[in-house]
Amino acid sequence: MVLTPYLRKVSQFPSKAAYALRLTRAAPYLRKIGSWIAPPPNKSEDGRDQWPSRAAFLLAAMGGCAGQGNLLRYPSVVYNNYGLQWFIPYLIAVFAVAIPALILEIAIGQAYRGGTVIAFNNINKRLKGVGLGPILVSFVVVQYFTVNLAWIMNYFRNSFTSPLPWEGRIEEFYMGDVVANVDPIPGSLTAGNDAVAKYTVYPGVKLIGETVGWSAFIWFLIWISIFRGVGLTGRVVYWTMGLPIVTTIIIVGRACSLENASEGIRLLWATWRSDQLASGTVWQTAVGQVFFSTGIGFGYFTSYASYNSKHSNAVMDAILICGSNILFENFAAFAVFGVVGYLRRWPQDGERLGAFVVGFLTLPEAVIHMPGANWWAILLFFTLVVLGFSSAFVMLDAAATLAVDAGMKLSRPVIVTALTIISFLMCLPYCTEFGFYLLDGIDRWINNVALIFVVWSELVGATTVYRWHDVVSQTGLPAFVVYNFGYFGGQIIGVAVSHGISSPAAGAGAGFGLYISCSTISVLISTPPTIKAASFWGRNPILGRFWYLAFYSGNQLRRDLNGIVGGNGNWNIPHFWPILLRYISAPILAIVFSFAYPEFYTLRYDPMMIAGFILAHFCLLLILLGVVFPRYYDIFIPSERRSEGTEATVANKLKEQDFVPDVARVDSESGIPVSLSRKSSDRIDTELSTAKPKPQGEYI
Numbered sequence: 001m002v003l004t005p006y007l008r009k010v011s012q013f014p015s016k017a018a019y020a021l022r023l024t025r026a027a028p029y030l031r032k033i034g035s036w037i038a039p040p041p042n043k044s045e046d047g048r049d050q051w052p053s054r055a056a057f058l059l060a061a062m063g064g065c066a067g068q069g070n071l072l073r074y075p076s077v078v079y080n081n082y083g084l085q086w087f088i089p090y091l092i093a094v095f096a097v098a099i100p101a102l103i104l105e106i107a108i109g110q111a112y113r114g115g116t117v118i119a120f121n122n123i124n125k126r127l128k129g130v131g132l133g134p135i136l137v138s139f140v141v142v143q144y145f146t147v148n149l150a151w152i153m154n155y156f157r158n159s160f161t162s163p164l165p166w167e168g169r170i171e172e173f174y175m176g177d178v179v180a181n182v183d184p185i186p187g188s189l190t191a192g193n194d195a196v197a198k199y200t201v202y203p204g205v206k207l208i209g210e211t212v213g214w215s216a217f218i219w220f221l222i223w224i225s226i227f228r229g230v231g232l233t234g235r236v237v238y239w240t241m242g243l244p245i246v247t248t249i250i251i252v253g254r255a256c257s258l259e260n261a262s263e264g265i266r267l268l269w270a271t272w273r274s275d276q277l278a279s280g281t282v283w284q285t286a287v288g289q290v291f292f293s294t295g296i297g298f299g300y301f302t303s304y305a306s307y308n309s310k311h312s313n314a315v316m317d318a319i320l321i322c323g324s325n326i327l328f329e330n331f332a333a334f335a336v337f338g339v340v341g342y343l344r345r346w347p348q349d350g351e352r353l354g355a356f357v358v359g360f361l362t363l364p365e366a367v368i369h370m371p372g373a374n375w376w377a378i379l380l381f382f383t384l385v386v387l388g389f390s391s392a393f394v395m396l397d398a399a400a401t402l403a404v405d406a407g408m409k410l411s412r413p414v415i416v417t418a419l420t421i422i423s424f425l426m427c428l429p430y431c432t433e434f435g436f437y438l439l440d441g442i443d444r445w446i447n448n449v450a451l452i453f454v455v456w457s458e459l460v461g462a463t464t465v466y467r468w469h470d471v472v473s474q475t476g477l478p479a480f481v482v483y484n485f486g487y488f489g490g491q492i493i494g495v496a497v498s499h500g501i502s503s504p505a506a507g508a509g510a511g512f513g514l515y516i517s518c519s520t521i522s523v524l525i526s527t528p529p530t531i532k533a534a535s536f537w538g539r540n541p542i543l544g545r546f547w548y549l550a551f552y553s554g555n556q557l558r559r560d561l562n563g564i565v566g567g568n569g570n571w572n573i574p575h576f577w578p579i580l581l582r583y584i585s586a587p588i589l590a591i592v593f594s595f596a597y598p599e600f601y602t603l604r605y606d607p608m609m610i611a612g613f614i615l616a617h618f619c620l621l622l623i624l625l626g627v628v629f630p631r632y633y634d635i636f637i638p639s640e641r642r643s644e645g646t647e648a649t650v651a652n653k654l655k656e657q658d659f660v661p662d663v664a665r666v667d668s669e670s671g672i673p674v675s676l677s678r679k680s681s682d683r684i685d686t687e688l689s690t691a692k693p694k695p696q697g698e699y700i
Contacts, residue, residue: 051307054317060304060394061295061321070293070329071248071387072148075336076357077289081282082347083273089286094326097287097585100577101296101455102318104462107573109305110314111564112644115401116299117636119306120458122645123557124465128633129626133454134299135402136619138395140446141298143423144439145395146222147430149388150214152381154178155364159377166364174360180208181436187605196605204433211431219424222393226400227416247383248332254376255338255366264341265334280595287592288447294325297455300394303401310564315571339366396423407638434608441608442615448596449616456589457623460488463554463582470556470651474548479526483549486518491587495594522549531651552651554578560655 051057078086108119120131155178158165166173175181182204188197255261276282291297301321305314339362340346363384367376396419403415410418430439464484472480494511498504526545532538534555537547558573566572603609626633634642649655 050309051304054308054312057304057308057312058317058320061301061317062324070325071332071335071363071384072360074289074293074329075333075362077285078268078333079336079340079347081276081285082267083271083276084269085273085276086268086282086286088277089283090290092588093287093290094322096580097455097588098290098294098296099318099322100580100585101459102294102301102322103315103573103577104458104581105296105299105301106305106318107314107561107565108462109302110308110310110312111561112306113310114306114405114641115303115398117402117633118405118641118644119302120461121637121642123462124468125645126465126627126630127461128630128636129623130454130457130461132402132626132633132636133450133457133619133623134297134302135399136622137446137451137454138298138300138398139423140442140450140615140619142392142395143427144430144442145388145392146215146218146423146427147211147435147439149218149385149392150211150431151178151360152384152388153214153217154210156378156381156385159374159381162374164364164368164373164377167368170361170365174357174364175436178360179436180211180433182433184434184437189602189605193602198605200606200608202434202437202607206433207428207431208433208435211435212428215427215431216424218389218392219420219427221389222396223416223420225389225393226397227413244383244387245328247379248328248335251363251366251376251380251383252331252335252338254370255335255342255363258338258342258366258369260341260344261338262341263344264337264339267340267346268333268337280592281599284448284592284595284599287452287589291451291455292447293329294322295391295394297451297458298395299398299402303398304394306401311570312565313570314561314565315573335366336362339363342366342369396420402636405638406636437606437608438611441606441610441612443612444609445596445600445612445616446619448599449593449613450619452589452593452596453620454623456586456593459581459586459589462557463578463586466553466557467649468553470649471548471552474529474531474552474651475522475526475545479522479545479549482518482525483522486515486522489518490515491590495591499594499598519546519550529651534652548651551579554582556652563654 051060105116108123109115112119112122114122115131116134117128117131120127155166165177182202185201185203187200189195190197256265295301305312305317308314343362343365345361363380364377367373367380370376396416399419400412400416403410403419404412408415429435432438464487468480490511490513493514494507496507497510498507501507523542523545526549528541529544529548533544533547537543537551555575555578558575558578562572600609600613647655
């Protein structure tokens with residue numbers, strides 16, 4: 001009896017040892033399974049994480065485009081601006097702004113191997129705030145984006161109920177059961193809109209439990225998708241892009257077969273309302289929608305491109321991404337407008353529906369009339385969840401890339417976990433009984449003010465201050481200042497005069513007049529360049545001065561980027577690209593941006609509109625703060641990379657970027673990086689041996 005406890009202990013040793021042995025033997029297999037499900041990312045030559053394939057990058061980027069912005073938001077904004085005339089501002093925005101801006105965002109991320117802050121710091125240290133702008137926009141938008149997904153999950157849950165609970169009560173189900181907001185007490189303005197008569201009151205303030213629960217679930221899925229990096233994300237996107245394309249084709253086919261569907265489709269494709277083109281709203285909405293659906297200005301293209309191979313074809317990638325987005329959202333619009341015709345729910349002049357409303361009021365109706373309605377409803381809302389989810393996680397991933405690149409002493413999983421928790425807490429105001437109206441206010445002004453300003457600042461920053469010391473060395477500082485005063489002042493004065501006296505012609509005259517005057521003065525006071533201007537511009541001293549002032553920065557950025565991402569069979573960035581960015585895209589954005597202020601003036605009685613307007617301008621303030629005090633944003637850049645972009649340059653000479661950033665070791669005798677090819681090494685030797693003294697002022 002005394003020995004019994006000891007015998008029991010001894011008898012346990014073999015079983016514990018055997019258990020431990022089994023765990024030891026199983027560990028390699030468990031690690032293999034974990035690595036297969038969530039593989040660690042590949043590494044490029046410079047040690048940065050890299051996509052498993054180019055297709056993975058393209059699908060992830062397209063997934064950021066193809067989302068609620070295509071299947072819900074696009075039909076909704078088109079419904080509010082219906083007619084064939086919609087495609088004039090829409091296609092101008094695509095070709096004159098979206099594609100050129102997308103080339104910029106992809107190329108700088110790929111070339112400078114970092115997110116937006118690092119990339120724009122390489123262009124100029126005062127553009128760190130411009131680099132932070134897209135991250136701010138993404139971080140704000142992703143908060144309410146997930147709440148839309150929570151509403152879709154509510155539909156998805158109810159899709160398992162037969163008969164479908166929204167049958168015969170589409171609008172009541174959406175607003176009453178899903179959104180579940182308490183109706184506000186409308187405010188108003190006085191006669192003539194001179195003052196606020198009374199502000200809108202929102203009596204409901206409680207959290208809505210189901211919306212909170214589904215939001216938490218969506219945030220968990222986002223965390224799962226990005227916590228491990230591009231290795232795991234590269235696998236997720238095959239599902240988040242492949243399945244929605246198939247299901248969307250099926251849904252469109254069924255919607256177009258409904259009775260009277262052709263009349264709804266004619267509403268968009270065979271209706272012409274030329275008078276709408278005189279309204280700033282349609283232009284503003286078209287640009288905002290193109291940016292929202294393509295993802296321009298959200299930062300994730302630059303972040304994701306930084307995980308590309310340095311020599312991937314950035315121009316072709318930009319065209320493929322933007323082109324696929326245009327095709328997808330216009331094809332998907334057939335589903336909504338087919339149901340619009342079936343329901344005979346025609347747009348009413350003066351009645352504007354929210355940015356995501358039309359899709360929620362039409363697509364659920366479509367599935368009711370399909371055989372096996374429950375199955376179709378499940379498929380529809382699963383598709384919407386997957387589409388929106390693929391857009392949501394890329395937006396949060398842009399913020400995660402910023403934190404990881406900043407060199408924080410935390411692992412990526414910890415950073416992603418912290419960002420996910422913070423984002424979930426910040427989305428809770430949208431989960432309240434006034435959340436729907438808050439979402440509409442934030443969405444409108446973030447898109448119409450902050451997003452447009454972010455892209456405008458990217459375009460003018462990249463084409464104005466890149467290697468600006470080269471311009472000053474050739475023309476003098478006074479000429480540089482006067483020219484750019486005319487360039488920026490022309491845009492500001494032009495839109496101010498246009499709105500102030502309600503005369504676009506007078507505004508254009510004032511803007512162009514100031515620009516031409518300052519351009520003439522700057523050329524006259526410019527010093528003679530010591531280095532000949534490019535092409536035929538160098539044949540005449542006056543033309544040479546103007547070329548340096550007007551075109552040098554953008555053109556040199558194009559040449560330097562082509563030196564990194566071009567070649568090897570790639571498409572080079574074309575010569576007209578910087579001119580398009582600086583003199584067409586940026587002024588268009590300045591004009592569209594200006595429409596926001598008259599629009600807000602008519603809505604200033606609504607606290608939710610005021611909240612969105614203030615938040616959008618807070619983002620603008622943070623961007624401008626980086627221009628004035630760039631050192632404040634050094635925290636977002638690793639200490640060893642803060643000096644990038646300050647290298648000495650010579651006007652009209654390429655930066656030697658092909659061998660500077662990626663150097664890990666240098667030969668002790670020759671001083672030549674060991675990672676260089678023989679061709680590069682020979683070139684350096686030749687340049688050193690044949691170097692001649694340069695005229696004073698040639699080196700910056």
